Amino acid sequence: MKRVFSGIQPTNILHIGNYLGAIKNWIELQDKYSCIFSVVDLHAMTVKTDPKTFGDNILMMAKTYLAFGIDPKKSLIFRQSEVPAHTELTWILNTIAKISELERMTQFKDKAKQHKENVNMGLFGYPVLMASDILLYDTNLVPVGEDQVQHIELTRTLAERFNRLYGETFVLPEPMVKKHGARIMGLDDPSKKMSKSSPNAGNYIALLDDPAVASKKIMRAVTDSGSEIKSGANKPALTNLLVIYSLLSGKDIKDIEKEYAGKGYADFKKGLAEVVSGFLSGFQKKFNVIKDSDVRDILADGEKKANEIAERKMRDVKTKIGLTF
Numbered sequence: 001m002k003r004v005f006s007g008i009q010p011t012n013i014l015h016i017g018n019y020l021g022a023i024k025n026w027i028e029l030q031d032k033y034s035c036i037f038s039v040v041d042l043h044a045m046t047v048k049t050d051p052k053t054f055g056d057n058i059l060m061m062a063k064t065y066l067a068f069g070i071d072p073k074k075s076l077i078f079r080q081s082e083v084p085a086h087t088e089l090t091w092i093l094n095t096i097a098k099i100s101e102l103e104r105m106t107q108f109k110d111k112a113k114q115h116k117e118n119v120n121m122g123l124f125g126y127p128v129l130m131a132s133d134i135l136l137y138d139t140n141l142v143p144v145g146e147d148q149v150q151h152i153e154l155t156r157t158l159a160e161r162f163n164r165l166y167g168e169t170f171v172l173p174e175p176m177v178k179k180h181g182a183r184i185m186g187l188d189d190p191s192k193k194m195s196k197s198s199p200n201a202g203n204y205i206a207l208l209d210d211p212a213v214a215s216k217k218i219m220r221a222v223t224d225s226g227s228e229i230k231s232g233a234n235k236p237a238l239t240n241l242l243v244i245y246s247l248l249s250g251k252d253i254k255d256i257e258k259e260y261a262g263k264g265y266a267d268f269k270k271g272l273a274e275v276v277s278g279f280l281s282g283f284q285k286k287f288n289v290i291k292d293s294d295v296r297d298i299l300a301d302g303e304k305k306a307n308e309i310a311e312r313k314m315r316d317v318k319t320k321i322g323l324t325f
């Protein structure tokens with residue numbers, strides 16, 4: 001069975017872009033592949049975290065996976081920080097990663113601009129830690145949103161380089177990016193992706209937004225000129241809203257366009273607000289009944305198994321390098 005690996009940073013706000021670009025696709029993969037989903041808490045530390053809330057955010061992230069239907073009987077769920085091999089392999093890959101390669105990463109350039117006061121080594125080396133996450137588990141496929149593809153390409157470069165230097169060790173992973181939903185745009189600005197680091201809460205629909213608040217955000221979302229409900233390159237704001245509508249309702253974009261033919265933006269937004277609130281209430285109902293103690297048990301079990309796989313890989317890596325005698 002092919003291996004799938006993916007992860008999300010446990011920042012406090014997870015938005016529908018994270019769901020539509022990533023988690024939604026993970027659920028469908030569980031029956032076909034051997035799946036591993038990590039809460040990548042060490043990655044979250046590349047921007048400032050608060051010790052008072054960090055632990056809760058990590059727990060909430062794992063709970064979010066479960067509420068969406070990641071099934072611990074089928075998939076492995078674990079915290080990155082509980083598997084020391086991730087940081088160990090990162091050091092080794094750091095010695096073959098080139099500074100010029102990391103400087104080209106667009107996420108680094110964006111985040112360095114956003115957090116000018118805290119451009120730390122971790123932020124710079126972030127993609128190397130991500131490469132370690134993926135390579136430790138002989139991953140074939142990495143289901144992510146479009147913004148992560150460059151990191152997976154770097155992962156392949158590092159794996160190829162290591163294999164060339166030390167002999168065949170790592171599997172080369174492929175990104176798995178869906179045609180629709182891989183880049184959900186901000187509600188306040190359709191030229192930028194929906195982002196949890198946006199200073200404007202109107203940019204995103206958070207998964208834990210009160211459905212009434214989310215509806216207001218939809219009603220206030222930026223639209224394009226004209227009044228027709230139609231997707232297309234000249235209507236980036238509406239196209240984004242149509243993609244969200246389609247993915248959350250399961251209806252085809254063409255059918256939604258037909259449904260709203262002759263109606264205006266306000267009617268369409270009202271319909272979308274209903275779809276979004278229904279989705280949020282359904283998710284939140286499931287999220288709220290999952291017990292913290294169950295999440296802890298599931299993580300402990302996942303961490304035991306992840307450590308076994310990762311330690312085996314590290315032994316191979318160390319032997320190949322000649323760190324053993």
Ligand code: TYM
Pocket residue numbers: 005006007008009010017018019020021022040043129130133134142143144145146147148151181182183184185193194195
């Ligand atoms: P993170 O935590 O920023 O985002 C998690 C997932 O959500 C996707 N995503 C989006 N998809 C569509 N539209 C958007 N506006 C949008 N914003 C975010 C991301 O592409 C991602 O799939 N580096 C990763 C976490 C990571 C990882 C890994 C992923 C660490 N190690 C190993 C895969 C494999 C990240 O920052 O995701």
